[in-house]
Amino acid sequence: MDNFASLMHGFSVALTFHHVALMMGGVLLGILVGVLPGLGAPNGVSLLLPLTFSMDPVSAIILLTSLYWGALFGGSTTSIIFNIPGEPSSVATTFDGHPMAKQGRATEALSLAFLSAGFGALAGVLLITALSGWVAKFALRFSSPEFFAVYFITFASFIGLGGSSAFKSIVAMGVGFTLASIGMDSVSGNIRLTYEFDVLLGGVSFLIAVIGLFGIGELLLTMEDGLRFDGVAAKVRLGDVLRTAATLPRYWVALLRSSAIGIWMGITPGGPTAASFMSYAMAKRSSRNPEKFGKGEPEGVISPETADHAAGSAAMLPMLALGIPxxxxxxxxxxxxxxxxxxxxxxxxxxRPDFVWGLIASMYLGNVVAVVVVLATVPLFASILRIPFSIIGPLIVVICFIGAYTVAGKPFDIWLALAFGVVGYAFKKLDYPIAPMILAMVIGDKAEDAFRQSMIFSQGSLSIFWSNSLVTSLMALGLLLLLLHPLQLAWRGARRLTAAHATRG
Amino acid sequence: MVTRLWAETAVALFTLAYGLVIVRGATEFGIGWDASGPEPGAFPFYTGLLVAAASLGTLVVTWSKRLRADRAISAVILDGEGLRRVVSFFLPILGFVLLCAALGMYVATIAYLFFAMRVQGGFGWLASLATSFGAALTFYIVIERIFLIQLMKGPIEALFGL
Amino acid sequence: MAMFRTAALAAAIALVPGAAALAWEPTKPVEFVVTSGPGGGTDTFARVVQSIATKNKLINQPIIVVNKGGGSGAEGFVHGKAGKGDPHRVVFGTNNAYLLPYVAKLAFKPADFTPVASLALDEFLIWVNGSAPFDDAKAYLDAVKAKPSGFKMAGSQSKDTDQTLTAMIEQATGAKWIYVPFQGGGVAATQLAGGHVDSNTNNPNENIGQWKAGQVKPLCVFSPVRLAKSEAIFNGKGWGDIPTCKEAGLPLEAFQMPRTVWLPAEVPADSVKFYEDVLEKVSQTDEWKEFIARTAQTPRFMKGKEFTDFVARDEAANRKVFETEGWVVK
Known part of the structure; x- marks a missing residue:
C-alpha cells in the first residue's frame, strides 16, 4: 500500500487551483492541436516546451501531459467527423467512427470514443500506480528480438482480416513497407531509396500519407457519389451524450480486452498507434458479427480508442522509469x-516522489478533465456536419493541405498529399485495403530495424527468436495468430463438407 | 465512363512500376545476407519484388475474368456524371496546390474557397468573401500566432510585410 | 506604404557590406534549424539557447525553432544550405555538420556553411553493466581482447559518433566488438542496464538515470582532463571521480562532440559577429551554466579561428577512422 500513500500525496500536489487551471488550458490547447491534421501532439508539446523552462517541473509536466491528452481526444474527433485522423493513433477510429457519423450517429460515435478513451487512460494509469516497480523490471527484459516479436504479433493479428483479394493486400502492405524504408537506415547508416532527391531525405511522413489517403481520398469519393453528409437531420442534444454513456457498460468485454492490449503495447513499447490497430483487429476477430465492422459498429470505435489511450498513458512508465520514450x-x-x-x-x-506521483495523480485528474471538456464539445463538433458540403468540403481541403505543410514545413509535402489523395481514391474504389498499408508504414521500419539488430546480436542466426522463454512465447503467439485465419477457414470448409455429406447421406 | 477492367489495369500497372522502381533503388546497396544479417537493400528489394509480382497477379486475374466474359469486370464503376463531379472537385484542388506553390498559402486559400463557394456552390458574394477571408485570418492566428509555425508565403504577403 | 519603404531601406542598408557603421540586426523572425528530431540532444541545445536568448532579449525578433532531423540531420543542413546569403537561418548541430558528408552521399558540404561558434563539448564514457566483473577500463579491454567479437557494444545509429569512437578504440588497442546500432542513446542505456549488451559509449546525461540506480557503471571518460566535480551519484562517486581513459591506460587522447552553430554561406560578416556575440552572452548566463552542469557537458565557448581550428583537427581525426573502416562514400 506504499504506492497508495504516495498517490494520495500526489493528489495533494496536483489538486491545486493552479494545476487544475493548467490542465484545463493544456487540454483545450491539445484539442486544437489534435483537431488540425499534421500538427500533432509532438509538435504541440515541443512548441510549449520553452514556456515551461521557467516553471517548476510538476506544473510543467502537468501542462504538457494535459496537452497530450487533449490532442489524443481532438484527433479522434476529426477521425469520426471528417475521416481525417488528426493524430496517427486515431487512424483505426475512422474505420467505424466515420461510417457512424455518415449515418447520422455522430453524437453517439463521439461520445463512445471519448468515454472509452477515458476508460482506457484510467486503466493505464491504474497499472502505473499499482505495478510500476514490477513493470519497469519486466520492460528491461526486452531487447531487439522481443521488440521484433511484438511487431510480428501486431502484423499477424491483422493478416487475413479484410475481405479483399490476397494480391491487393500484398500490394498495399508492400507499398507501406517500402515507403517506410525511404530515408536514413539507422542500422547501416546508409540513405536509402531517395533517388538523390533531397526532399526524400527525411523519408515519407506517415502523417502526409494519412492526410492524403483518408482526408482527400474520402472527399473525392464523397463527391463522386454526390453525397452530402447525412448528419444534417441529426439533432444534437446533451441528453444524447448521456444516453450513449448509459450503453457503455454493455461493451465491458471490449473495454477490458482493449485496455489490456493498450497497456501491453504501451510498456513493451509498440506504441499507441500499433495498439489501436491491434485492438481493432482483435475486436473484429472475436466478434460474432465481424461483417458489421467497417460499416458503423460501435465496438469498432470503442476498441481502438480504449487501446490508444491506455497505451498513451502506460507509455509514461517506461519514459519515467527507464528513460525510453x-x-x-x-x-x-x-x-x-x-x-x-x-x-x-x-x-x-x-x-523525486513529488514529481512522479504528482504527475501520476495529474494523469487521473487530467483525463477526467479532458473527458468532461471534450464531451461538452460534442454538440459543437457534431453540428459542423450541418454546414452545407459545398462550404465544409473545400474547407477540409484547405485544412488538409495546411496540415500537411505543418508536419515538416516542406512544400513538397503538399504535392505528396495530393498524390496520396489520388492513390487513396483509386485504392478505395478498387477495394485495396488501406489499413494494412498504414500499419506497415507505422511499424514497418521499426520491425526491420529490430530484425536486423537481432541478426547482429546473433551474427546472422535466426535461432535468436527462440533463445529464451520470453521471446519464444511471443513468437509462438504471433505464429498462432497468423495461422488462426487459415485454420479457421479450413475448419469451416471441413464442416461444410461433412454437413454436405450428412444431408446427402 | 470508366469500367472496372481499365481501372484495375491502370492501378495494377502503376503499382507494378512502383515496385520495379523500388527494386532498382534497393540494388544500390547489398541485397544479400551477410554475417550480420540482411544487408541494407534486402528488405526493400524483396518487398518491391513482391509488390511487382502481386501487381502482375492482379493483372492476370483481371484479364482472365475478361476472357471468361465475367460481367462484373466490364461493369462501369465510374459513370459520366460521377466522373464529372470528381473532376470538377479535383481540378480546383490542383489549382489550389499550384497557387500555394506560386503565391503562398493565404492567397491560395482565399482564392480557392471563394471560387468553390461563389462559382461552384452558388453562394452570394458577401458570404463567399467573408468565409474565405475569415478562414485565412483564422489560419494566420492559430498557426502563425499561437503555434509559431510559418506557412508558405508569396510576393503578396511580402507587400504587407508579413 | 511608407512603413514598407523604410523596412526595405533598412534591409538594403543591412545588406550593403560597406554600411557597417550600423551593426547588423535581424529584420525578420529568426529561424533556428535543428538537425535532430524533437527531444534529441541538438533539439534540447537549440531550445535552451532559444529560451535564454528570448528571456534576456538578446535577439529583437521572434525565434522560430524548426526540426529537420531526417537523414541523421542531413535534411536540416540541406535546408540551411538553401538559405544561402540569408542570415536569418541559423543551423544547430554537432560534428555532423562536417562529418556527415563523408559517410553519406549528400547534397551539401561543409563549405556551404559559415562557422559561427561552438558552445560546449559533450563527453563520451565507457559504461558497463552495474554487475559486470570489471572495475576499470583496462580489465574490461583485456577481456575484450582475449575474446574478439565476443562482447557487444551498443550505440546510437551507424557511422555516427558512438561507432566512430568504438572504431577508434579498436584501432588503438586491437580489441574487437560486435557493434549494435540502436535508435538512440536512451535505448542503448536500457539495453545495457538490461544486460543485453556488454557496454556502451553514451554521453553522461544518457546514462545518468541508470547509473543512479547502480544498473550501469562508468569506467573512464574520453576527455583530456577529468570531468568537473559533482555531488555523489552512486556509491559516493560523482562525475569528477571517473578517471580519464588516458589515465586508465587507453592510448586515446580525447573524443568529444562539439555543440555547434552555423550560418549559410555568403552571409554578411557583421551578421556572423552578431550571432557570435549573442551566443557568447548566452554561454555566460547562469541558466546556461546550470544546463551544462546538469548534463555533465564541458563548457567551452569557441568562435572564429579557435573554432575553425578545432573543426579542422576534429575532421582530420575522424576522417582517418572513416578511411580505415572504409565508410567514406565517393
Missing part, C-alpha cells in the same frame, strides 16, 4: 525532463 510525444517530454534537471531512470521514483 514509448511514443514520439514522450520523446519530446523526455527532452523537457532533462532541461528541468530531472533524470529519467529507476531512481526518479525515490528521488
Amino acid at each position: 514509448g511514443s514520439a510525444t514522450a520523446a519530446v517530454m523526455m527532452g523537457g525532463l532533462m532541461i528541468w534537471g530531472l533524470n529519467p531512470g529507476p531512481m526518479l521514483f525515490t528521488e
